[in-house]
Amino acid sequence: MKNIYIIRHCEAEGQEPEAPLTNNGLTQAADVAAFFEQRKVDRIISSPFKRAIQTIQPLANEVNIEIETNQQLAERVLSSIKMADWFEKLRATFEDFDLAYEGGESSREAATRILGVVDDVLKSDAENTILVTHGGLMSLLLKHYNKNFGFEQWRTLSNPDIYILKQNQHISLERVWRS
Incomplete structure (x- = not known):
C-alpha cells in the first residue's frame, strides 16, 4: 500500500x-506539521517555490527528512503575459485541456508533469510520500483521478489543503485537511 499526501502550500x-x-501562513505550516504527528x-x-518549501519545512525538521525539490511540482504557467481576465482564461483551460496561452502550458501539459511525479513515487520504495505543490497543478492531478473535479472545485481549495492518494488494489483519493 502506498500513500501520497498532496499538499497545497500555505x-x-x-x-x-x-x-x-x-x-498566518507560517502558523499554518506549524499546523501542517502537527497534522502529520x-x-x-x-x-x-516539494515544488522549488519558496512558499512550498516553507510550508513543509517545519515537518521536515521535526521528522529529520531532507526536502527533495522537483521542478515538475512548480505552479503551472497560464501565460507569460499579464491577462486582466486570467480568471476566465483559467476556467476555459478546465474545459479545453489542450488550450494554451502565449508562453503558458496547457492543462494537459501541466497534468502530465505532476502525474509523472506521482508515477515515479508509486514505483519507488517509499510507502508514505508527501508532495507539496500549488493549487493550479494540484487541481489537475485531482481532476485526473476524479473527473468531476473542475474549475469550481479548484475555487474551493484552501491554503493549505491536503489530499491523500492511496494505492492498494486500485487508486483512491480523499481530502483529509479540514480548514
Missing part, C-alpha cells in the same frame, strides 16, 4: 517563485 504573500508565506512519512518532495 497562505503566501504573492505568486512569484520567491514569495514567502505570510505570518501521528502519520508516518518516508519522503518529502
Whole structure:
C-alpha cells in the first residue's frame, strides 16, 4: 500500500517563485506539521517555490527528512503575459485541456508533469510520500483521478489543503485537511 499526501502550500504573500508565506501562513505550516504527528512519512518532495518549501519545512525538521525539490511540482504557467481576465482564461483551460496561452502550458501539459511525479513515487520504495505543490497543478492531478473535479472545485481549495492518494488494489483519493 502506498500513500501520497498532496499538499497545497500555505497562505503566501504573492505568486512569484520567491514569495514567502505570510505570518498566518507560517502558523499554518506549524499546523501542517502537527497534522502529520501521528502519520508516518518516508519522503518529502516539494515544488522549488519558496512558499512550498516553507510550508513543509517545519515537518521536515521535526521528522529529520531532507526536502527533495522537483521542478515538475512548480505552479503551472497560464501565460507569460499579464491577462486582466486570467480568471476566465483559467476556467476555459478546465474545459479545453489542450488550450494554451502565449508562453503558458496547457492543462494537459501541466497534468502530465505532476502525474509523472506521482508515477515515479508509486514505483519507488517509499510507502508514505508527501508532495507539496500549488493549487493550479494540484487541481489537475485531482481532476485526473476524479473527473468531476473542475474549475469550481479548484475555487474551493484552501491554503493549505491536503489530499491523500492511496494505492492498494486500485487508486483512491480523499481530502483529509479540514480548514
